[in-house]
Amino acid sequence: MADPTRIWTAALIVIGDEILSGRTQDKNISQIATWLNVQGIRLREVRVVADDSDAIVESVNILRARNDYLFTTGGIGPTHDDITVDAIAAALGLPVEVHPQARAMLAGYYETRGGLTEARLRMARVPAGASLIENRMSGAPGIRHGNIFIMAGVPHITAGMLDSLTGTLEGGLPLLSATIGCWVAESEIADLLGAAEQAHEGCQIGSYPFFREGRTGANFVVRSTDASALNQCLTALSTALEQGGWPVIPNGI
Amino acid sequence: MADPTRIWTAALIVIGDEILSGRTQDKNISQIATWLNVQGIRLREVRVVADDSDAIVESVNILRARNDYLFTTGGIGPTHDDITVDAIAAALGLPVEVHPQARAMLAGYYETRGGLTEARLRMARVPAGASLIENRMSGAPGIRHGNIFIMAGVPHITAGMLDSLTGTLEGGLPLLSATIGCWVAESEIADLLGAAEQAHEGCQIGSYPFFREGRTGANFVVRSTDASALNQCLTALSTALEQGGWPVIPNGI
Numbered sequence: 001m002a003d004p005t006r007i008w009t010a011a012l013i014v015i016g017d018e019i020l021s022g023r024t025q026d027k028n029i030s031q032i033a034t035w036l037n038v039q040g041i042r043l044r045e046v047r048v049v050a051d052d053s054d055a056i057v058e059s060v061n062i063l064r065a066r067n068d069y070l071f072t073t074g075g076i077g078p079t080h081d082d083i084t085v086d087a088i089a090a091a092l093g094l095p096v097e098v099h100p101q102a103r104a105m106l107a108g109y110y111e112t113r114g115g116l117t118e119a120r121l122r123m124a125r126v127p128a129g130a131s132l133i134e135n136r137m138s139g140a141p142g143i144r145h146g147n148i149f150i151m152a153g154v155p156h157i158t159a160g161m162l163d164s165l166t167g168t169l170e171g172g173l174p175l176l177s178a179t180i181g182c183w184v185a186e187s188e189i190a191d192l193l194g195a196a197e198q199a200h201e202g203c204q205i206g207s208y209p210f211f212r213e214g215r216t217g218a219n220f221v222v223r224s225t226d227a228s229a230l231n232q233c234l235t236a237l238s239t240a241l242e243q244g245g246w247p248v249i250p251n252g253i
Numbered sequence: 254m255a256d257p258t259r260i261w262t263a264a265l266i267v268i269g270d271e272i273l274s275g276r277t278q279d280k281n282i283s284q285i286a287t288w289l290n291v292q293g294i295r296l297r298e299v300r301v302v303a304d305d306s307d308a309i310v311e312s313v314n315i316l317r318a319r320n321d322y323l324f325t326t327g328g329i330g331p332t333h334d335d336i337t338v339d340a341i342a343a344a345l346g347l348p349v350e351v352h353p354q355a356r357a358m359l360a361g362y363y364e365t366r367g368g369l370t371e372a373r374l375r376m377a378r379v380p381a382g383a384s385l386i387e388n389r390m391s392g393a394p395g396i397r398h399g400n401i402f403i404m405a406g407v408p409h410i411t412a413g414m415l416d417s418l419t420g421t422l423e424g425g426l427p428l429l430s431a432t433i434g435c436w437v438a439e440s441e442i443a444d445l446l447g448a449a450e451q452a453h454e455g456c457q458i459g460s461y462p463f464f465r466e467g468r469t470g471a472n473f474v475v476r477s478t479d480a481s482a483l484n485q486c487l488t489a490l491s492t493a494l495e496q497g498g499w500p501v502i503p504n505g506i
Binding site: 014017018019020021022023024025026027029030031032033034035036037042043044045046047048049050051055077078079080081110113114117118119120122123137138154156175177185186187188190191193194197204205206207208209210211221223 | 267270271272273274275276277278279280282283284285286287288289290295296297298299300301302303304308330331332333334363366367370371372373375376390391407409428430438439440441443444446447450457458459460461462463464474476
């Protein structure tokens with residue numbers, strides 16, 4: 001029987017000069033993190049690297065070794081700055097080959113869109129031995145090789161790929177979370193938060209302050225894989241806040 | 254005289270379980286990247302790590318050694334999950350001390366807000382020998398130690414800290430960029446893009462496809478530190494696209 005306390009982890013490498021230049025606001029980190037939680041897998045670390053082979057190779061080899069799964073986003077299109085497949089093949093010490101099924105998919109997709117050019121055929125290239133991840137949005141598939149999942153950079157294409165992977169990866173217990181909010185400076189209730197976390201094993205409490213309409217507030221997120229422990233911690237924390245004179249707003253502010 | 258070809262680099266560590274859980278959409282990567290560009294500094298790599306001392310220490314020591322500057326965001330508040338200062342002090346092999354000026358600033362800020370409690374005093378703690386970064390938004394300052402800049406996690410507080418650092422860091426030539434767009438599948442003009450980049454030394458061309466209102470398009474971003482080279486590359490690329498039958502939309506779509 002599977003060990004219910006086993007924590008499954010993933011890492012993500014976001015590949016792209018456009019993120020590092022500030023031009024593009026990344027949306028894949030939160031999208032993939034949220035999806036992984038539902039699969040019972042924790043996103044443990046993320047790296048954003050340039051369109052640079054050495055940087056990709058270094059990150060891939062470190063992160064695939066110390067996580068159950070490694071996801072990458074970006075750099076799998078048809079243009080000269082799309083180097084992800086070559087870099088990951090280099091990291092694995094494998095040649096790049098054209099995947100016959102990917103070639104067939106692209107040929108079908110581009111049949112009414114001007115035909116399969118050499119540039120478009122680049123999107124059928126995979127590290128030798130890879131399988132494909134279905135792309136429900138456009139022609140080019142994602143790629144799986146061992147524990148590495150090579151995804152698109154465009155967020156809605158990535159979303160479609162995640163959708164096709166849903167339920168196919170082994171994971172552990174999903175990390176549950178519950179949020180409450182208070183109009184309070186977190187510095188006023190720091191001790192109370194720390195005490196509540198300490199008193200409830202297996203629960204973590206995060207404190208996320210904000211300033212809105214000239215007022216100071218904070219949301220408190222309790223996380224646990226154990227629903228009962230989570231509820232107990234949430235109740236204890238809510239009670240302590242209410243008793244301190246800070247009305248609690250369910251589900252956060 | 255300073256070497257105009259010297260490239261100054263920075264790394265960023267985003268610290269926080271809330272980013273890795275998908276709860277919070279990071280905004281500091283693009284904000285800091287954009288600010289660094291104006292200072293003539295390139296953001297070369299980003300890591301997102303958990304509120305975990307070992308993970309912070311590992312990243313800090315690798316990234317501060319191989320970049321001119323290292324920025325961190327998050328984990329400098331008053332609560333139990335704010336461990337950034339302790340972790341960075343550990344990475345540097347230094348004790349943590351209360352900075353007298355930070356203590357005075359916090360005492361002043363909290364004078365009319367309930368006084369300086371022990372939890373609030375946590376925000377005056379710095380790795381020994383650090384200096385402060387002005388916080389124009391709230392009480393707790395940022396921290397500078399050598400080439401490490403420890404910033405807030407809340408984006409508008411980080412923005413204020415960046416503002417107070419503007420013009421104080423040595424950098425090189427700012428990376429200039431110009432964007433054009435076309436209603437074209439990037440796979441149709443992949444060769445043309447690659448050729449334009451190759452023909453213009455010191456220029457990089459990024460291709461960023463999208464799908465809007467059922468149409469396929471792409472923006473092309475030309476980057477260079479040399480304004481003249483950038484303009485020549487942009488003109489050549491625009492001409493090639495127009496001659497290929499794809500009208501160019503200035504400043505992108």
